[in-house]
Amino acid sequence: MDSIKYAVVCVDDDPFILQMLSFQLTKVVNQKHTLIEYFTDPSEAFINIDALVEEKIDIIFIIVDYQMPEMTGAQLIRAIKLKHPNLKCIMLSGQANPISVEELLQDEMLESFIAKPWNEEVLFQAIQPIIESLEA
Amino acid sequence: MQNNISASSLDLVFESLRFSHVYCALLKADGTIIYVSDVLAEQPISLIGKSISLVFDFDIQKDLSNCLDSNTKEFKTFSCRYLNQKFRLSLKVTDFGFTLLAYPEAHLTEKKDSIDDLKALNKKLESQSAFFEYILNNIPSDIAVFSPDHRYLFVNPQGIKDDKIRKFIIGKDDFDYCEFKGLPTTVAEKRRALFDKVMQSKEEIEWEEEIKDAVGNRKVILRKMGPVFDENGKVNFVIGYGMDISSRKLIEEKLSIAKKEIEMINLDLEEIVIEKTQRNLDLAKSISEQEKLVTIGELSSGVAHDLNTPIGAIKIGAESIKYSFENLLRNTISECSQDQIIKACELAESTNRVLYVGGLQQRREIKEFEKYLLDYFPGIESSDINQIASMLVKSNISITDTDLIQSIISSSNPIAFLSLIFNLHTIKSFLTTILSASERAAKVVSDLSAFSKDHRNDEKSVVVLHNNIASVLNIFNFALRKNVEVYFDVDPSLEIIGLEIKLFQLWSNLLKNAIESIEETETKGVLKIYSEERQGAICIYFENNGPYIPEETQKLIFEKFYTTKAKKNGSGLGLSIVKSVLEEHNASISLSSDKEKTVFQLTFTR
Numbered sequence: 144m145d146s147i148k149y150a151v152v153c154v155d156d157d158p159f160i161l162q163m164l165s166f167q168l169t170k171v172v173n174q175k176h177t178l179i180e181y182f183t184d185p186s187e188a189f190i191n192i193d194a195l196v197e198e199k200i201d202i203i204f205i206i207v208d209y210q211m212p213e214m215t216g217a218q219l220i221r222a223i224k225l226k227h228p229n230l231k232c233i234m235l236s237g238q239a240n241p242i243s244v245e246e247l248l249q250d251e252m253l254e255s256f257i258a259k260p261w262n263e264e265v266l267f268q269a270i271q272p273i274i275e276s277l278e279a
Numbered sequence: 280m281q282n283n284i285s286a287s288s289l290d291l292v293f294e295s296l297r298f299s300h301v302y303c304a305l306l307k308a309d310g311t312i313i314y315v316s317d318v319l320a321e322q323p324i325s326l327i328g329k330s331i332s333l334v335f336d337f338d339i340q341k342d343l344s345n346c347l348d349s350n351t352k353e354f355k356t357f358s359c360r361y362l363n364q365k366f367r368l369s370l371k372v373t374d375f376g377f378t379l380l381a382y383p384e385a386h387l388t389e390k391k392d393s394i395d396d397l398k399a400l401n402k403k404l405e406s407q408s409a410f411f412e413y414i415l416n417n418i419p420s421d422i423a424v425f426s427p428d429h430r431y432l433f434v435n436p437q438g439i440k441d442d443k444i445r446k447f448i449i450g451k452d453d454f455d456y457c458e459f460k461g462l463p464t465t466v467a468e469k470r471r472a473l474f475d476k477v478m479q480s481k482e483e484i485e486w487e488e489e490i491k492d493a494v495g496n497r498k499v500i501l502r503k504m505g506p507v508f509d510e511n512g513k514v515n516f517v518i519g520y521g522m523d524i525s526s527r528k529l530i531e532e533k534l535s536i537a538k539k540e541i542e543m544i545n546l547d548l549e550e551i552v553i554e555k556t557q558r559n560l561d562l563a564k565s566i567s568e569q570e571k572l573v574t575i576g577e578l579s580s581g582v583a584h585d586l587n588t589p590i591g592a593i594k595i596g597a598e599s600i601k602y603s604f605e606n607l608l609r610n611t612i613s614e615c616s617q618d619q620i621i622k623a624c625e626l627a628e629s630t631n632r633v634l635y636v637g638g639l640q641q642r643r644e645i646k647e648f649e650k651y652l653l654d655y656f657p658g659i660e661s662s663d664i665n666q667i668a669s670m671l672v673k674s675n676i677s678i679t680d681t682d683l684i685q686s687i688i689s690s691s692n693p694i695a696f697l698s699l700i701f702n703l704h705t706i707k708s709f710l711t712t713i714l715s716a717s718e719r720a721a722k723v724v725s726d727l728s729a730f731s732k733d734h735r736n737d738e739k740s741v742v743v744l745h746n747n748i749a750s751v752l753n754i755f756n757f758a759l760r761k762n763v764e765v766y767f768d769v770d771p772s773l774e775i776i777g778l779e780i781k782l783f784q785l786w787s788n789l790l791k792n793a794i795e796s797i798e799e800t801e802t803k804g805v806l807k808i809y810s811e812e813r814q815g816a817i818c819i820y821f822e823n824n825g826p827y828i829p830e831e832t833q834k835l836i837f838e839k840f841y842t843t844k845a846k847k848n849g850s851g852l853g854l855s856i857v858k859s860v861l862e863e864h865n866a867s868i869s870l871s872s873d874k875e876k877t878v879f880q881l882t883f884t885r
Contacts, residue, residue: 147642150638151638157588158635159588159591159592159712159716160588161635162592162595162635162712163591163592163595164635165635165636166595166599167595178637178638178639178641179637180637181636182637237583237587237588259587259591260587260590260591261591
């Protein structure tokens with residue numbers, strides 16, 4: 144556990160999506176020092192992000208779906224950004240409300256937006272710079 | 280004076296008195312009028328028998344006794360007003376009462392210079408006659424006066440402008456005029472006929488005459504001709520007059536043209552209205568088509584979303600299987616024994632599918648395995664412990680499955696064997712994913728095709744309400760998942776005879792309505808769909824916690840085009856479609872709403 148410094152967080156209410164992300168992320172994320180966490184419940188994700196930060200684990204980025212029960216991805220991102228303004232957020236969605244996404248982008252709360260269904264390459268293009276900046 | 284003086288001889292006396300401007304009355308002692316000359320009263324006859332105090336403003340009993348000269352038995356003369364004129368009254372006692380003589384005071388003074396007055400009067404008359412003549416000569420109407428034998432007695436200059444002819448015509452008729460002017464007698468004959476008509480009917484007649492004036496402009500003259508009677512009711516003369524009504528006529532004609540135009544416009548308008556109505560009907564139809572399109576649009580976006588996920592899962596599944604397969608073929612499989620391959624296949628077969636494992640949990644499990652391995656298999660190289668532990672975890676091998684762990688670790692190639700197990704496990708897991716994802720996709724498609732199939736010619740069939748509603752719920756899943764909690768509790772045994780597709784429309788409209796209502800509230804949406812059997816009827820309830828619907832709105836809500844959701848793309852047809860579908864199914868809908876919830880109750884009678 145001591146070697147763990149970083150974490151990646153994925154939030155989507157659809158387990159299929161998390162499985163896909165899991166498969167794709169394990170290809171590019173070095174799991175020796177990086178945890179990949181998956182949550183179907185946004186509020187659970189929110190609590191666990193706090194827990195990770197408390198454990199001094201640096202969250203590299205989070206990937207959030209837009210349409211979820213309880214709260215939208217936009218609401219979750221705003222809530223997270225309020226507490227952790229430097230956390231990098233990526234939205235992954237097929238049903239996002241364009242207005243709230245636009246607002247998020249304007250407020251500089253989104254690193255990138257990936258539309259579902261997505262290609263592995265698109266995801267990698269979005270997260271590679273973040274990972275590289277970390278390793279440098 | 281004697282009592283037996285006849286009334287007619289009294290008349291004569293009073294008539295002569297009148298010429299000397301003296302008016303008189305004979306009164307009884309109590310002031311009752313026996314006779315009164317006509318000047319003193321407008322209706323002298325009606326005053327007979329009444330009190331003189333009705334005529335002059337005095338009380339015979341009181342006022343007159345004050346004025347009575349006790350010596351001469353005569354009254355002093357005194358002034359009195361009557362009809363705004365001052366009179367000097369003189370009363371004499373007679374054997375039947377009083378004789379009252381009244382002199383208008385104004386006249387008394389006038390009489391002094393009566394000759395001057397006459398001159399003045401004459402002058403006045405002359406000026407009056409000049410005034411009337413002026414009027415007659417200048418009035419913008421033709422005026423002619425005829426004798427009963429249709430000869431001109433008078434024509435004003437408007438009637439005949441030429442002075443000579445005007446003078447000539449007096450005492451002559453229209454035939455003379457025609458002869459004088461050398462004109463055919465048709466006009467004269469026509470006028471004679473009209474004149475005869477007046478003489479016969481003894482009533483005024485009127486007609487219009489069209490002529491051309493000196494400059495050739497068309498003129499319309501309204502002519503009237505009427506008799507003037509003498510005191511015996513005989514026609515004394517006939518007055519004819521004409522008025523130029525050209526401008527009026529022009530206006531009338533313009534009006535009539537305008538009226539015709541308006542009628543035409545009205546006709547056009549009617550056509551336009553009919554056309555517009557038709558267009559509105561078409562529009563209504565197309566709106567209802569649009570409504571369908573909107574629904575299709577909503578559906579397709581929902582379907583796209585619902586299909587994207589399973590398709591994505593299938594794609595990733597296929598990729599990951601390919602990846603795992605390559606791993607197997609490249610390294611692992613060649614290093615493993617037949618038995619190991621069989622064992623790994625068995626494991627993959629029996630394993631529970633794990634879609635993903637969170638990093639922390641994985642770490643924890645790996646840590647546990649590391650400890651376990653260190654405790655039970657001290658022979659393992661410390662550099663391999665972490666890799667083996669992590670592969671055990673990823674392969675979903677439980678720490679309690681000691682036999683399996685024993686067999687893996689004690690084999691000659693534990694890492695290759697674990698890799699085989701892991702890859703086969705992954706392949707199995709993603710195969711399961713692909714399977715369930717394709718099932719999910721197939722379900723979406725089948726729901727959609729049930730929804731969109733053309734059922735127009737379909738005959739009614741048995742519909743299981745639970746399944747029918749569930750199909751629609753699946754279609755709307757994308758919208759419902761957003762922020763609505765759905766309780767679905769419809770008895771699966773309930774059946775009706777109906778049209779599946781129409782019922783889909785019914786539920787989807789109710790669902791759409793509920794979702795839109797819920798979106799208006801701040802709180803989390805709750806939608807309850809449940810059933811009840813009541814006296815042979817089936818009731819389906821759609822209950823939502825959306826905002827209260829005011830009673831006025833409740834009445835309108837099933838009207839076509841009624842919508843409160845202006846911002847949405849609602850055309851207001853939704854609930855009216857609901858109503859029409861219900862009618863087709865011999866069902867009814869009722870609505871109750873309060874602050875907590877809004878409930879649509881649908882009752883299907885069998």
